[in-house]
Amino acid sequence: MKKITFIIITIISLSAISPGCKKLLEVKPQSSVTDEVFFKNESDFEPYVTGIYTYMRLFANNIVYGTERSEELVAALNSRFGVSWSQIITPSSGAINYNDWYKAIGHCNLLLKKIEGFSFAANPDTKKKILAETYALRAYFYFHLTRVIGDAPLMLAAVEDENVPLLPRSKAVDVLKQVQSDLDLAIQNFTSMSGFSKTAYPSKYRFAYGSAMALKADAYLWNAKVLGGGDADLAAAATTITEVEASGLTLNQDYKNVTGVRAATNPEVALAAYFQRDEAGGNYGVNALPYLTGVDGALNLDKIPYAQTSANGQGAYQISPKSRALFTNPDDKRIPYTWVTEMQASGPKISWITKYPGNIYADGRVSDNDLIIYRLSDIFLMKAEAYAGLNNIPLAIEYLNKVRQRAGTGVYSGSVVKVDVELEILNERGRELFFENKRWYDLVRFHKGGTIDVYKYVPNLVGKTTPLFWPLNTTVFANNPNIKQTDGY
Structure with a gap:
């Protein structure tokens, strides 16, 4: 595995050499380099696709796009927020190069x-x-890419020489059509395998039938609410989720096991990004864990998930007051596994995030939890959202309650007006899925669906007109003159 990873990283490094370097003319195209070590035998393909999963982990471990633009976080001891959190995003400040996404896509195409x-x-x-x-x-x-930049080039052919097609951006709705088409092909291949079973998850770190269906439902919801797909896509999302429900997943009885149990043996998890100590530099939870000297003197030190040094706990984030306020029931069983407020002799101080507490070793705590991409309670709330969008309020509340009951907060007894139920589903997602790198995408969906005004909901967006999607940087335009800037910049 280490050899395979090294080879893939080497190939990626070659493809990333600066266009201004004279040596570039001497570098073989990526597929030529790859052909020297891969694709000689049938046995080469399995390790190659395994290597592509490193990109899934890369994107799952980046909370700039899925979390920092939301309301979930505020600074703690050692703030490291950038333009995503401040919402001061311009073509010259925070603009992105989509190179990593197209490297990943390129490996798939090849x-x-x-x-x-x-x-x-x-x-x-x-x-x-x-x-x-x-x-x-x-x-x-x-x-993932279209939720960040909206319209995106659709590169579907393998690049096998130096002639890289200079494609314009395709409309986001067409990107979503391709997402669904690819998932249809994935599902077709899964289901045509001999001995196929919906309940088979050979590895929770790789796609299976159930997790492909979860992604498909997620894409239907996005298309329904953000891109105008409407009731047809909401209904398709609900139908698709029925297949995920049939895949054998079950809720953990104890909420602490949601992130406390590795995905490999976690009955709730459909798909996760694998982390192991010292293998990948830790997950994004390292930014939320405090370091010991930063919490020195805390009266409840034994309840705080601190690391021994700032190398393993950087103390950058804490849960925001707005996210804490979502937990209106003090008996909510999720609270201890979401945050803990540091108590000093002078009173309460920082509310530390406990969602991804890492694991304790002989030399202290390390942030190495698997990062969840899809799990069953998320799926239940997706279905509640789809039913609410279809104005099927009884079924929306039924699925909302599946999550509330484990949390110990009781059945929902509030307003049954559609927009109120939708807001409660958004709030429940904020409680259940806090710090799981989904919140910004949730806010965009519910904003586009008319439940909230994200420009009033997110504190750092109040008074601003920053577009919901990111601008592209100058490197992108230099490499491809057919690309236009994201709308609004």
Whole structure:
């Protein structure tokens, strides 16, 4: 595995060499370099697709786009917020280069092209599994990208020489159509395998039928509310989620096990990004863990998930007052596993996030929890959202209550007016999924769906007109004159 990872990183490094460097003319195209070590035998494809999952982890571990633009976080001891949190995003400050996304997509395209020449006659299921995962990964990368920048170039062909197509941005609605098409192909390949079972999750760190369906439902919700897909996509989301429910996932009885139990043996998790101590530099939870000297003197030190040094706990974030205020029931069982307020002799101080507490080793705490991408309570709340959008309030409340009951907050007894139920679902997502890198995307959906005004909801957006999608930086335009800037910049 280390050899495979090294080779892929080497290929990626070659593809990232500056265009201004004379040596670039001497570098072989990515596919030529890859062909020297991969795609010689059928056995080369499995490790190659395994390597592509490092990109899924990369994006799952970046909270700039999914969390920092939301209301969830404020500074703690050692603030490291940037323009995403301040919402001061301009073409010269915070503009992004989408290179990493297209590297990931490029690897998918290359694998899909190269595998055509291999029959896998002795084990056709292996080919189907590889194809299914690769299509699901490409769908994941495009879905992640379009939620960040909106319209995006649709590169679907393998780049096998130095002639890279200079594609314009495709409309976001067309990107979502491609996401759904790729997921249809993924599901088709999964279901055509001999001995197929909906309940099979060979690895919670790789796509399976259930997690592909979860992504499909997520994409339907986005298309329904953000891109105008309406009732048809809401209904499709609900139907798709029924398939996820049939995949054998069950809620953890104890909320602490949501992140406290590794995804591999976690009955609630459909898909997660794998982390292991010292393997990938830790997950984003490192920014939320305090360091010991920063909480010295705390009267409840034993309740605070501190690291011994700032290398393993950087003390940058705490839960915001607005997110804490969502927890209106003091008996909510999720509170201890969401945050703990540091108590000093002078009174309460910082409210430290406990969602991803890491694990304690002989030399102290390390932020190495698996990062959850999809889990069952998230799926339940997606279905509640879809039903509420369809004005099927009884079913929306039924699925809302599946989450509330584990939390110990009782059944929902508030207003049954559509917009009020939708707001309660958004609030429940804020409680249940805090710090799971979903909040900004939730806010955009509910803003576009008319439940909230995100420009009044997020404190740092009040009084601003910053677009919901990110601008592209000058490197993108220098490399491709057919690209236009994101609307609003």
